[in-house]
Amino acid sequence: MDNPASVERTGTVAVVSLFTALIVASDLALSGPEFSNIKLLDTLVFVSAYVFGFRVGASVGILSETIWSFLSPIGMAGVIAPFLVGGELLFAAAGWGASRLWGLRPGIASRYSIFIGALLAICAFMWDLETNFGTALVAYWPTLPLSQILFTMFNPATLLFALAHEGSDFAFGCLVAPSFIVLIPKALGRRL
């Protein structure tokens, strides 16, 4: 006889593995210079947390970002990896929180899709700030001059990359996330 708890755990592992594989594959596909800082990673972490809960979303975010931090073709993240991985928890928390707030399916091209896009863009902005702070900490440890830290965090030259990140997350949040949120439970025969 199947133990329901073990079946559920197996299902969770399968979901986490599937999302992680999808994220790493999409990261590789979008690793070219023309897609600088445009990724499906954040959107998929958000969606996994929205549909399956914070624990699944956090697991997906931690696993996929850890893999990408060390296997990315553009170079290893190195010491800053914990900041990158920790930042993904923002998206998982946002996805879980949004599912509590908009428990009904958001619907494609509904006003909720704009909210989701905006939420993802805000999380992307906070992720950029947090990782820039991590960059500054690593670059200027142990002296940590405040002016240099602030300059590294808010360097206008990083604007191009930040805008690409936030803009793409907004677009994916509006168009891709609601579709996945609607389709995944249907595919699994579940209701939110």
Next chain:
Amino acid sequence: MIFLVALLLISATAALVYYGQYQSEASRNQQYVGELNTALTSYSSLSGSFNSSLLDYNQTLSLLALAVGNLNTSTPAYQNASLALSSLWTSYQELAAANGRKALVYDVNLLMDFGNGSIRWYNDSAAQPGWNGYVTTLVLLKGNVQAVWYPQYGEHLVTGIDGVTEASATSWFVWEFEGGGWAPAQSGADQIQINNGTTIAWTLCPYDSNFDPTCTP
């Protein structure tokens, strides 16, 4: 009759003496030939080892350039490597030339515009295939580049070149020469692929509210 016999004896003796000397010289000659053959074999072996070492040197330089492009810029490892990379690259080219062959390099052009009317060209400079715009700049400027490494973007953000740092209203911008004109690079210097004939420029420029440079090289 006796005179003829005496002449024969003297001739025979002389012939023997000269034959003995000939044998001695022939033997010495054989020895020299043997030594020359050994030297030639050693030279061939040394030449092969030199070529192999040159290949390894080339590969090591390539790995060092890759490492420099991914290290935190405040670490001693980066600072030492970025200063040494230029001289190592120069000595590699000299060694390759001494071996009678030209190193496989790309010819690149680099323009430095310091924004005060002072410009500097590095024309027909050699870059190793596989370098990006940042590493090429670092090598040609002998490591005199101040930058912060943002691993989350895979980019170095240059804050100073040759001791000239950006101010509150100016910033260093990287440009690519394509289609007969200059265009600001859409991504950073790390994403610029260097090929044969690539021309890039660095300018210290003021910028507008969109962070677009207000000058051109």
